[in-house]
Amino acid sequence: MMTTLSDMNEVWGNSDLALARRARVFSDPTAPDAILCFDPANVAYLSGYASMSSDMNPAYRIGVLATADSARLIVSAGDGPAALECICDPSMLFRYGEFHVVTAGQNRLGAARPAVADFGAAVRDALDSWxxxxxxxxxxxxxxxxxxxxRSCFDARPLLRRSRLVKLPxxxxxxxxxxxxxxxxIEAALDAAAPGVNERDxxxxxxxxxxxxxxxPRxxxxxxxxxxxxxxxxASGRRLAIGDVLRIDLGATFRGYWGDMARSAFIGLPSSEQEQCFAAISAGVEAERQVIRAGITxxxxxxxxxxxxRDAGLPQFARHHVGHGLGLNITEAPLLAxxxxxxxxxGMVLCIETPLxxxxxxxxxTEDVVxxxxxxxxxxxxxxxxxRTCGGVPCSSIA
Known part of the structure; x- marks a missing residue:
C-alpha cells in the first residue's frame, strides 16, 4: 500500500487521469462527439479539476465540454487560477463574472480569453470554439x-454512469x-481515547x-x-466515560476521490450485550466480504x-442498504440494497457496512472498502x- 505523499506523486496527475477516463467514456459505441456536464463530480471526472468553490457553495455553477482529447473548463473568474493549475492550457479555460487579483509580472491567465458576463455566455463560448x-x-x-x-443533443447520464462504475487502476x-x-x-484517535477525553479532541x-x-477531511x-x-x-464537547461505545465514521478526499470507512471501540470493558451486538454486525460485514465477486448482484x-x-444475534436487524459504490462521490452506484x-x-470499488x-x-x-x-x-x-477497548483496558482481558 502506498503510504506517503511522495509515493502518490508517482501516480498520474489529475489531467493525465482525466485523459484516461475520457478515453474510456468516448470508446463506448454510444458516445457522442462531446459531452457537456455541470455536475461537479462529472466535471472532475472529465477534466481532472475538483473545485473548492463547488464544495463551498452548492449553487456555484461549473461546467466542462469534453471530447476524447480535450476538456474545455467553464468556471468563475475567481476559480480561474486554481483551474489553470489542473488543465494547464489557458485556451481551454472559459471564465465568467468578475474577480480581481493583483498580478506581479506575467499574468498566468493572460493567454486565456477574457471573462464574460455570466455562466451561460461562457458555456456558449466554449461550444462555439469547439x-x-x-x-x-x-x-x-x-x-x-x-x-x-x-444543437443536436441527447442524455449522457447513462453513459457517464456506466463509465464511472468500474475504476481504473x-x-x-x-x-x-x-x-x-x-x-x-483512526489509529491516532483510538490511541488517545480514554475517560475524560472529549470527542472534538x-x-x-x-x-x-x-x-x-x-x-x-470532509x-x-x-x-x-x-x-x-x-x-x-x-463531534461535540462530550467527554468519554466508562461503558461508552466510541464510533468513528469518516469521509475524506484525496485528489477529488472519496474514502469512507468506520471503526468502533469500547471505553473500558464492553457489556455482554455490547459484545453480542458487535459480533453480529461484524458477521454481517464478513458475509459481504465472503460473497462479493464479479457476477453477483x-x-x-x-x-x-x-x-x-440476524443469525449472529440481532434477529430484528434492518437496513435500507449495506454499502455503496465509492469514487468522486461518497455514494455512487451501485447501492447494495x-x-x-x-x-x-x-474493478468496482465498494464500501461495505452493517451499522447498528x-x-x-x-x-x-465497522465500514470497509473493497x-x-x-x-x-x-x-x-x-x-x-x-x-477494541480503550482507556487502559487491553482486549486480552476480555473473557
Missing amino acids: DPGRQRRIGIEGETSDLVDG HEIAIIRYCLSLMQRG LAALVSAEITRGGGV SIAVTSGPRAANVDAF ASEVFAAAIAAT LGDHTVLQS YRETWGGMM VVTENGNTPLTDLSRDL
Missing part, C-alpha cells in the same frame, strides 16, 4: 438544456491512499493525520455514548449481509476489525 458550425452531436446531463442553443490507487490517511487518523487528531498526508463523525446513535453528527450482497447479522440488481463487475443505531443506547459500526475481482474482492482497508 463546433462553430453546429454540426456535431453533444451529450448532456439531461434531455435538454437551454444552453446548447438548439490509478483511481483505485488514489482511493487506497486516501483510506490509508483515514486509518492513520479525537476529531482533531483524525483531521490532522488526513491533512498531513495531503487529504481533505465528514469527521466522532461520537460516543448515546450520541453514537446519531447517524451523521459533528448488489441485492444478493444485501440479502447475505442482513441474514448473517434490496432493489438494486446491478451485476457487480471487476439505537436511540439512547448508542451505535456501532475492490471487486473476478473471483472475490481485495480489501483497500486493512485496519484491525477486532473488538
Whole structure:
C-alpha cells in the first residue's frame, strides 16, 4: 500500500487521469462527439479539476465540454487560477463574472480569453470554439438544456454512469491512499481515547493525520455514548466515560476521490450485550466480504449481509442498504440494497457496512472498502476489525 505523499506523486496527475477516463467514456459505441456536464463530480471526472468553490457553495455553477482529447473548463473568474493549475492550457479555460487579483509580472491567465458576463455566455463560448458550425452531436446531463442553443443533443447520464462504475487502476490507487490517511487518523484517535477525553479532541487528531498526508477531511463523525446513535453528527464537547461505545465514521478526499470507512471501540470493558451486538454486525460485514465477486448482484450482497447479522444475534436487524459504490462521490452506484440488481463487475470499488443505531443506547459500526475481482474482492482497508477497548483496558482481558 502506498503510504506517503511522495509515493502518490508517482501516480498520474489529475489531467493525465482525466485523459484516461475520457478515453474510456468516448470508446463506448454510444458516445457522442462531446459531452457537456455541470455536475461537479462529472466535471472532475472529465477534466481532472475538483473545485473548492463547488464544495463551498452548492449553487456555484461549473461546467466542462469534453471530447476524447480535450476538456474545455467553464468556471468563475475567481476559480480561474486554481483551474489553470489542473488543465494547464489557458485556451481551454472559459471564465465568467468578475474577480480581481493583483498580478506581479506575467499574468498566468493572460493567454486565456477574457471573462464574460455570466455562466451561460461562457458555456456558449466554449461550444462555439469547439463546433462553430453546429454540426456535431453533444451529450448532456439531461434531455435538454437551454444552453446548447438548439444543437443536436441527447442524455449522457447513462453513459457517464456506466463509465464511472468500474475504476481504473490509478483511481483505485488514489482511493487506497486516501483510506490509508483515514486509518492513520483512526489509529491516532483510538490511541488517545480514554475517560475524560472529549470527542472534538479525537476529531482533531483524525483531521490532522488526513491533512498531513495531503487529504481533505470532509465528514469527521466522532461520537460516543448515546450520541453514537446519531447517524451523521459533528463531534461535540462530550467527554468519554466508562461503558461508552466510541464510533468513528469518516469521509475524506484525496485528489477529488472519496474514502469512507468506520471503526468502533469500547471505553473500558464492553457489556455482554455490547459484545453480542458487535459480533453480529461484524458477521454481517464478513458475509459481504465472503460473497462479493464479479457476477453477483448488489441485492444478493444485501440479502447475505442482513441474514448473517440476524443469525449472529440481532434477529430484528434492518437496513435500507449495506454499502455503496465509492469514487468522486461518497455514494455512487451501485447501492447494495434490496432493489438494486446491478451485476457487480471487476474493478468496482465498494464500501461495505452493517451499522447498528439505537436511540439512547448508542451505535456501532465497522465500514470497509473493497475492490471487486473476478473471483472475490481485495480489501483497500486493512485496519484491525477486532473488538477494541480503550482507556487502559487491553482486549486480552476480555473473557
